[in-house]
Amino acid sequence: MAARKTERLVNLTILLLSSRRYVPRAKIRETVEAYRDLSDENFNRTFERDKDDLRAMGIPVETGSNERFFDDEPGYRIVRTDFELPPCEFTGEEAMVLGLAATVWQQASVADQTRQALAKLRAAGVDPDPSRLRALAPRLSVREAAFDPLREAMIERQTVRFTYKGGQQRTVQPWRLVLRNSNSYLLAFDCDRQAPRIFKLSRIAGAVSRFGPPDSFVPPDNEALGDYAEQLSIKSDFDVVLAIRSERAPALRRRGELEHSPIELPSGFEAYRVRLNQNNAVAEIASYGPDVIVLEPAELRAAVLAHLRGVLAVHGEARELSETGEQR
Amino acid sequence: MTSQEQVARLLAMVPYLRANPGVGVATAAEAFGITRKQLVADLNVLWMCGLPGGLPDDLIEIDMDAATGEGIIHLSNADYLSRPMRFTADEAVSLLVALQAVAEMTTGPSRAAARSAAEKLSQVTGQQDLIWLSVSTGDDRVRETLAAAIAGHQRVRLTYDGAARGRTTYPEVDPAEIQMRDSIAYLQAWSLERQDWRTYRLDRIVDVVLLEQRGEDHGAAPELPDGWFDNSDGEVTVDLVAEASWVVDYYPARGVVRNPDGSTSVRFAVAEPAWLDALLLRLGDQVLTVTPTGAGEAAAAAARETIERTEILFGAS
Numbered sequence: 001m002a003a004r005k006t007e008r009l010v011n012l013t014i015l016l017l018s019s020r021r022y023v024p025r026a027k028i029r030e031t032v033e034a035y036r037d038l039s040d041e042n043f044n045r046t047f048e049r050d051k052d053d054l055r056a057m058g059i060p061v062e063t064g065s066n067e068r069f070f071d072d073e074p075g076y077r078i079v080r081t082d083f084e085l086p087p088c089e090f091t092g093e094e095a096m097v098l099g100l101a102a103t104v105w106q107q108a109s110v111a112d113q114t115r116q117a118l119a120k121l122r123a124a125g126v127d128p129d130p131s132r133l134r135a136l137a138p139r140l141s142v143r144e145a146a147f148d149p150l151r152e153a154m155i156e157r158q159t160v161r162f163t164y165k166g167g168q169q170r171t172v173q174p175w176r177l178v179l180r181n182s183n184s185y186l187l188a189f190d191c192d193r194q195a196p197r198i199f200k201l202s203r204i205a206g207a208v209s210r211f212g213p214p215d216s217f218v219p220p221d222n223e224a225l226g227d228y229a230e231q232l233s234i235k236s237d238f239d240v241v242l243a244i245r246s247e248r249a250p251a252l253r254r255r256g257e258l259e260h261s262p263i264e265l266p267s268g269f270e271a272y273r274v275r276l277n278q279n280n281a282v283a284e285i286a287s288y289g290p291d292v293i294v295l296e297p298a299e300l301r302a303a304v305l306a307h308l309r310g311v312l313a314v315h316g317e318a319r320e321l322s323e324t325g326e327q328r
Numbered sequence: 329m330t331s332q333e334q335v336a337r338l339l340a341m342v343p344y345l346r347a348n349p350g351v352g353v354a355t356a357a358e359a360f361g362i363t364r365k366q367l368v369a370d371l372n373v374l375w376m377c378g379l380p381g382g383l384p385d386d387l388i389e390i391d392m393d394a395a396t397g398e399g400i401i402h403l404s405n406a407d408y409l410s411r412p413m414r415f416t417a418d419e420a421v422s423l424l425v426a427l428q429a430v431a432e433m434t435t436g437p438s439r440a441a442a443r444s445a446a447e448k449l450s451q452v453t454g455q456q457d458l459i460w461l462s463v464s465t466g467d468d469r470v471r472e473t474l475a476a477a478i479a480g481h482q483r484v485r486l487t488y489d490g491a492a493r494g495r496t497t498y499p500e501v502d503p504a505e506i507q508m509r510d511s512i513a514y515l516q517a518w519s520l521e522r523q524d525w526r527t528y529r530l531d532r533i534v535d536v537v538l539l540e541q542r543g544e545d546h547g548a549a550p551e552l553p554d555g556w557f558d559n560s561d562g563e564v565t566v567d568l569v570a571e572a573s574w575v576v577d578y579y580p581a582r583g584v585v586r587n588p589d590g591s592t593s594v595r596f597a598v599a600e601p602a603w604l605d606a607l608l609l610r611l612g613d614q615v616l617t618v619t620p621t622g623a624g625e626a627a628a629a630a631a632r633e634t635i636e637r638t639e640i641l642f643g644a645s
Contacts, residue, residue, distance in 0.1 A: 002331055002334070003369070003372070003373050005331040006331050006334045006335050006338065006373050007373050007376050007377055009331060009335045010335055010338055010339065010373070010374070010377040011377050011378070013335070013339065014377065014378065014379055014408055014409065015379070017408060017409075018379055018408045053331065053332055053335075054335075056332065057332050057335065057336055057413075057416075058413065058414065058416040058417075059413065082414075083413060083414065084411040084412070084413065084414065085411055085412050085413060085414050085415065085452065086414075086452050088448055088449075088451075088452045089448075090445060090448065091441065091444075093437055093438065093440075093441035094441045094442075094444060094445035094448070096438070096441065097427065097430045097431075097434070097438055097441045097442040097445055098423075098427070098445055100430050101423060101426035101427045101429070101430050101442070101445075102423075102426065104425075104426035104429045104430070105422060105425075105426060110422045113416075113418050113419045113421075113422035113423070114419070114422045114423050114426055115360075115361045116336060116337075116340070116416075116419055117415055117419040117420065117422065117423045118359075118423075119337065119340045119341075119344065119359060119360050119361075119412075120340050120412040120413065120415060120419075121412075122340075122344050122347075122348075122359050123340045123341070123342075123343035123344035123347060123411075123412035124343070124347075124411060124412050125347050133434075133438065135475060135478040135479065135504075135505055135506060136430075136433050136434065136475075136505070136506050136507075137505055137506070137507040137508070137551070138426075138429040138430060138432075138433045138507070138508035138513075139507065139508055139509050139510075139552070140425070140426070140429055140461070140508070140509075140510060140511070141510060142510075143510075151418075151421070151458075151459070152418070154458055155417045155418055155421055155458060156417075176458060176459070176460055177458065177459045177460070178459075178460045178461075178462070179425075179459065179460065179461045179462070179510075179511045180460075180461075180462045180511055181462075181464060181511060181512065182510045182511055182512055183511075183577070200577065202577050203577075222456070229460075243641075247495050247496045248495050248496075249495075250489030250490075250495065250496050250532070250534075251489065254489065254534065263641060265641075266637070266640075266641075283610045283611070283612065284610070286609045286610060286612065286631075286634075287606040287607070287609045287610035288606070288609075289605065289606070289609055289627075289630030289631065289633065289634050290630055290633040290634045290637050292634075293634070293637055293638050293641065294638070301638065301642065304634075304638075305635055305638060307612045307613075308609070308612070308631040308632075308634055308635055309631075309635070310612040310613030311608060311609055311612050311613070311624075311627055311628060311631040312628055312631050312632060312635075313613055314608075314612075314613055314615050314616070314617075314618075314624065314628075315608065315615075315618065315624030315625060315627055315628035315631075316624075316625075316628030316629075316631065316632065
């Protein structure tokens with residue numbers, strides 16, 4: 001049954017593609033063998049469904065009439081230049097990276113897309129062979145369930161609605177999906193707040209519903225989108241001076257610059273000027289324990305001490321001495 | 329498989345077989361990501377297709393005996409399908425992201441090729457990068473040296489800023505493969521000290537020095553696991569106040585329970601005790617309790633030592 005439908009759809013495609021003129025319905029019914037024995041009603045229903053299937057696959061089935069001034073029955077055709085992949089040439093090196101690119105996506109929904117794309121390139125005479133790049137294995141998968149519906153809506157430029165952070169209902173125009181640091185984000189126009197916003201996909205709960213027609217908005221250009229993404233990301237703009245024990249806290253040390261210490265430091269410590277994000281600075285510094293001491297500013301030093309007293313309040317009440325910790 | 333999928337495949341298969349006369353069934357099946365059995369089934373459908381008219385000459389010709397016998401495909405009489413279809417938007421967007429991944433992982437001519445291939449695809453398909461990928465790949469020079477060492481089977485010494493232990497180490501390794509998992513790039517290498525495979529984040533490799541020795545062959549490098557690395561026996565449960573529930577997005581949680589009072593109980597795998605200490609120090613009093621009891625003692629000791637050290641320098645506050 002499925003094979004018969006495939007055969008019918010391929011034959012319909014070939015017929016409409018081979019004709020420069022619009023092919024009238026009657027002619028289609030007569031020519032495609034599988035339509036011939038159907039009743040009128042059955043033919044109409046099947047043909048309508050077949051046309052929809054072809055269009056859903058991206059095959060441009062046009063409707064029109066050959067006679068401009070006569071109201072005859074509409075015909076159908078597929079314009080070859082709209083159907084065919086335009087000429088494209090890839091160098092050997094480009095074909096090689098395309099071959100590697102085809103192995104990147106791990107989740108079936110997207111992997112199928114890249115495989116189909118590669119099959120088309122092969123059919124256009126490209127020979128993607130990634131074997132010279134075998135020391136590289138880039139793999140990508142997005143775990144969040146919201147990714148597939150958001151990707152589709154973004155491509156179709158359709159507005160979506162979802163529940164964010166367990167409660168708020170958000171209506172947004174999806175502009176770009178951003179994959180960074182093992183996390184996925186949506187850069188979108190928030191219709192309720194009338195402003196661009198970034199949403200974390202892992203905080204979208206439940207279904208993403210699309211509504212409204214496709215092509216219902218036009219995203220800003222790439223430069224503006226880049227600016228939005230930049231504005232909405234975490235910035236490091238808080239200058240601090242830290243004493244860091246050598247070989248420790250590399251993430252802070254590498255970001256900083258050695259500086260002459262304002263006071264005498266314990267042996268093995270050096271002073272660094274580091275730029276941090278103001279909101280995260282206290283927690284980040286505290287995470288390194290005694291390997292990092294705040295030198296400046298004094299307010300930050302006090303805040304870190306207060307934070308560490310909080311650690312003691314939670315974990316340190318039972319024992320007065322620190323020996324137990326050092327036995328580990 | 330839906331009919332749509334099969335139709336799309338067949339419309340690509342005809343020009344593919346025209347462009348590759350005498351191609352093997354196995355090669356063709358691999359190119360389309362299907363089994364040989366499915367490929368033969370596809371050919372059987374194609375064989376019934378053609379320019380409609382019903383006369384035998386109108387149909388696509390395939391030598392089915394050669395296909396099922398010798399495993400070689402000859403297709404003719406299909407001039408009307410000489411080029412594949414245009415890309416769908418989804419195909420173009422998906423492949424463009426994949427090319428970004430390749431460009432981020434490579435250097436030099438391969439990176440330039442990934443960029444120019446993406447540009448050509450954009451032109452041909454009218455699509456642009458709707459999905460932005462930014463990979464933590466570390467330094468280009470480090471990646472370049474590692475790629476050369478892998479190609480030349482050379483041993484290297486890394487300068488590595490290990491996060492779990494919060495300190496810099498200098499492991500000697502035989503590098504095997506550069507892998508990327510979910511926007512972070514890693515080196516899979518054989519550690520001489522551990523005598524086992526180890527995974528290093530590329531953005532924490534500060535320097536690579538090629539050593540005199542040639543590397544040994546340790547077989548194929550293991551694939552990175554999907555999701556979080558979770559190969560540790562240790563486990564703790566941390567109860568967090570409601571404001572700290574973001575933690576589960578950033579750390580490898582094994583299980584999460586939202587409690588009726590708004591707090592969250594998170595189970596973490598703990599490979600390195602120092603990792604847990606750093607987490608507890610970071611979270612401060614946003615932690616309510618830790619189970620097993622005593623798991624927070626080292627963090628408390630570290631907090632106490634830090635306070636004392638600061639007070640020695642600046643006086644008690």
